[in-house]
Amino acid sequence: MKTREEIIEQVNTMLADEFEVEQSEFTPDANLKDTLQLDSINLVDLIALVQMTYKITIPVSDLKQIQTFSDLYDYIEQHQA
Amino acid sequence: MENRVVITGMGIWSCLGTTLDEVRQSLYEGKSGIIFSQERMDAGFRSPFCANVPKADLKPFVNRNFRQFMPEEAQYAYMATKDALEAAKLEQDYIDSHEVGIIYGNDSVAEATMKALDKFRQFGSTAACGSGAIFQSMNSTVTMNLACLFHLKGINLTASAACASGSQSIGLAYLLIKNGLQECVICGGAQEANMYGVASFDGIQSFALRDDNDPTKASRPFDSQRNGLVPGGGAATLVVESYESAVRRGAPILAEIVSWGFSGNGDHISTPNVEGPARSLELCLQNCGINIKEIGYVNAHATSTKIGDSREAQAIARIFGDYRVPVTSTKSQTGHEMWMAGASEIIYSMLMMKNDFIAGNVNFENPDEETACVNVLPETTEAHFDTFLSNSFGFGGTNSTLIVKNL
Numbered sequence: 001m002k003t004r005e006e007i008i009e010q011v012n013t014m015l016a017d018e019f020e021v022e023q024s025e026f027t028p029d030a031n032l033k034d035t036l037q038l039d040s041i042n043l044v045d046l047i048a049l050v051q052m053t054y055k056i057t058i059p060v061s062d063l064k065q066i067q068t069f070s071d072l073y074d075y076i077e078q079h080q081a
Numbered sequence: 082m083e084n085r086v087v088i089t090g091m092g093i094w095s096c097l098g099t100t101l102d103e104v105r106q107s108l109y110e111g112k113s114g115i116i117f118s119q120e121r122m123d124a125g126f127r128s129p130f131c132a133n134v135p136k137a138d139l140k141p142f143v144n145r146n147f148r149q150f151m152p153e154e155a156q157y158a159y160m161a162t163k164d165a166l167e168a169a170k171l172e173q174d175y176i177d178s179h180e181v182g183i184i185y186g187n188d189s190v191a192e193a194t195m196k197a198l199d200k201f202r203q204f205g206s207t208a209a210c211g212s213g214a215i216f217q218s219m220n221s222t223v224t225m226n227l228a229c230l231f232h233l234k235g236i237n238l239t240a241s242a243a244c245a246s247g248s249q250s251i252g253l254a255y256l257l258i259k260n261g262l263q264e265c266v267i268c269g270g271a272q273e274a275n276m277y278g279v280a281s282f283d284g285i286q287s288f289a290l291r292d293d294n295d296p297t298k299a300s301r302p303f304d305s306q307r308n309g310l311v312p313g314g315g316a317a318t319l320v321v322e323s324y325e326s327a328v329r330r331g332a333p334i335l336a337e338i339v340s341w342g343f344s345g346n347g348d349h350i351s352t353p354n355v356e357g358p359a360r361s362l363e364l365c366l367q368n369c370g371i372n373i374k375e376i377g378y379v380n381a382h383a384t385s386t387k388i389g390d391s392r393e394a395q396a397i398a399r400i401f402g403d404y405r406v407p408v409t410s411t412k413s414q415t416g417h418e419m420w421m422a423g424a425s426e427i428i429y430s431m432l433m434m435k436n437d438f439i440a441g442n443v444n445f446e447n448p449d450e451e452t453a454c455v456n457v458l459p460e461t462t463e464a465h466f467d468t469f470l471s472n473s474f475g476f477g478g479t480n481s482t483l484i485v486k487n488l
Contacts, residue, residue, distance in 0.1 A: 020145040042146050042212040048200070051209055 007076050010053075011069075018049055028070035035069070054080055086258045087488065089332040090169025090320035091428050092161040096132035096313055096415055099160065101168075105432040107414065108440040109461055113297035114415050115311050121276050121283075128288030130299040132313035132416040134274040143230065149213030152193035154271035154420075155226045157316035158185065162227055162267060169320035170332050171265070173232070182235025182263050184254050185223045185318075186246025186270035188420045191278040193217035223271045223316075235263050241420075243475025244382070246270055247317065248423025252341035252481055254321045265322035270424035274314025285351075288312065289385060300417075301444035302383035302410035303390050303452040310384040313416035317425035336431060337486045339468075340369035346478025353389055353474055358382075358396035361480035365470070366400065369484055373404055376484070377466020378439055380430045381455075382474045383410035384417045391451035393472065398454035405456040407464065409442035423473035423481060430469045434487050437465045 002010070016023045019036040026035065033039075038046060047058050050072075056079045058066070066072050093099070096114025097107035107114070116133040118126075137156040139148055142163065151159065166172075171181070197214035201207055216222060221239035228237045236257065240250040247270020254266035272278075282288070289299040289309035300311040320332075327334050342365025346357030366373060379397060383390040390410075397408060411429045412418070418425050433439055441460035448457065467487040474480045 020140075037144075037146060039146070042149060044208050044212040045149065047208045048206075048211050051204055051206060052200075057206060 001080060004073060004077055008073055011073060011076065014049060014053060018045065026069055029068050031068060032066065032072060050076065056080065082261070083259050084261055085324035086255045086321060086338045087324050087327050088319050088335045088338065088431070088485070089322055089327050090165040090171065091431060092164030092168060092318045093315070093425060093428050094137060094157040094160045095315040095317070095418070095425060096134050099135060101432060104429070105436055108411065108429055108432060109438055111441050111443045111461055112414060113443065114313070115296040115299055117294055117296045124276060126276065126280070126283045127286060128283055128290055128309065129294060130289055130296050130311045132274060132311065134314045147230065149211065150216035151226050152190050152217040152222055152273065153275060154187060154190070154273045154314070154316060155223045158223045158227060158269065158271040158318065159230065161269060161316040161318040162231070165267070165318040165320050166231070168333070170330065171320055175330065177232055180235040180264065181233050182237065182266040183224050183228050183233050184236060184238045184240055184250045184266055184268045185227070186240045186242070186250040186420045186423060187220055187223045188241045188243055188246050189273060189278055190218050190220065190222055192273055192275040195277055227267070233267065235266065242479045242481070243477060244417065244419045245423055245473040245475040245479045245481040246420040247425065248471065248473035248481035248483060249343070251319060251321065251338065251424060251427060251483060252343060255338045255341050258321060258323050264326045265320065267318060268321055268424065269316060269318035270421035271316040272314040272419045272421035279312040282312065287386065298444055300385045300413050302381065302385045302413050302442060303394065303448060303455070303457045304445045305447045305449040307385045307387060307390060310386055310412070311416035313418040315418060315421055315425070317421055317428050319424060319427060334488050336434070336488050338483060339371065339486045340365045340484040342366070342368060342482040344480045346480070348478050351476055353392045353478065355392050355395045355399065357478050358393055358472065358474055358480050359399050361482045362396060362400045362472070365482040365484055371468065371484065373401055375468050376406055376470050377464065378430065378433065378469040379406050379408045380426045380469060380471040381408050381410040382472040384412055391449070393474070394452040394455045407439055407458050408455045409439060409458050411440060413443040413445070414440070426471050426473070427483060427485060430471055431485065434466060434469055437463060439464045
């Protein structure tokens with residue numbers, strides 16, 4: 001089990017590498033889609049990344065509740081194995 | 082009324098260089114782009130040889146979300162096309178307000194497809210394939226990507242005709258422009274250079290072997306000791322347009338495509354015959370009514386296989402008769418660039434024509450009984466010529482021949 005601090009650090013590094021956005025733009029309340037410049041197609045890359053890194057499958061129905069970086073940290077923290 | 086069709090720009094990403102100057106120099110010097118690959122040997126390949134194609138870095142030009150849609154060959158094609166557009170003085174403002182099309186040769190996207198499906202199987206989820214997988218794995222990936230990136234609004238078509246794909250793409254563009262259906266078409270060919278794209282090809286024992294493992298000696302079209310091809314890759318782009326369009330734009334007019342000939346063998350899936358290629362040559366010559374003695378150089382398809390080279394030699398000899406036209410295969414330096422070859426070999430021949438030389442068919446030491454009928458130049462020769470003919474043939478018996486004239 002990773003601590004929340006460990007999750008935040010790992011997720012931020014992973015997202016910055018994958019989506020080529022500076023980590024300085026990441027704040028807990030920032031909107032994920034806007035910050036990472038995701039549209040309906042490449043949102044799939046975020047789902048795939050979480051799935052491959054944490055073995056967590058995010059159902060489409062849960063996606064709506066993940067709007068901010070903080071929401072994503074919460075989701076991973078609650079669902080990690 | 083029929084339009085004259087001219088070439089106004091070229092760009093290339095190849096094992097001989099990534100600029101036209103580098104490639105011209107490599108051709109002139111007889112440089113080999115072939116390497117020994119320990120990676121392929123370790124993976125279980127029979128033949129260790131492949132072309133050394135540099136990776137393309139698109140980060141400065143294309144954003145991350147769009148690069149996700151682009152497999153290796155689309156990246157090579159982007160780099161080649163960017164240079165070709167610049168050379169043709171075809172700026173984005175002009176493209177945005179005119180109907181510019183794209184026809185590009187491509188016939189596989191093995192690595193991208195394999196990687197996406199590996200993730201699907203590993204994680205048991207289709208989302209694991211990622212957002213780019215569907216766009217990367219389709220055969221039309223090059224044209225779909227480039228048409229969106231360069232905002233092309235004309236014809237948008239991939240030509241899949243095995244190792245004649247690049248040549249057929251130019252032939253189709255020529256036909257559309259000649260008949261007034263398009264004014265300007267970006268055309269070319271792209272070939273993935275990774276080992277997965279050709280693993281099954283190696284499996285049918287088509288690739289070259291050598292006891293000394295010298296990569297520079299492996300590709301030897303027309304030579305008596307040839308025993309297979311060497312797989313290559315990259316991309317080559319030509320900007321092709323009507324003469325009127327080129328003059329109106331003030332574009333550099335490099336040469337005229339004067340004819341396209343094509344045929345099918347209707348025969349064996351991998352073993353070519355003489356009749357099919359000969360008909361492609363014959364039709365090409367008939368279509369432009371040119372005297373064969375005007376043709377100063379033939380860029381052969383010859384891939385360094387025993388049967389393929391001998392059948393092509395016989396087809397050339399049958400059509401050219403007593404005229405011993407100079408013949409070489411640039412695959413002796415590049416290996417077989419397959420889906421790209423028909424387009425890259427037009428560029429190689431153009432560079433020779435514009436710079437008054439014929440690149441030698443390296444490794445051609447002695448013909449065998451069946452290739453002795455053609456005049457293969459083993460070394461680079463200073464020569465002025467104003468018209469050349471280029472052959473491309475592919476699996477399934479698809480043949481394409483182009484004739485290009487200097488302007």
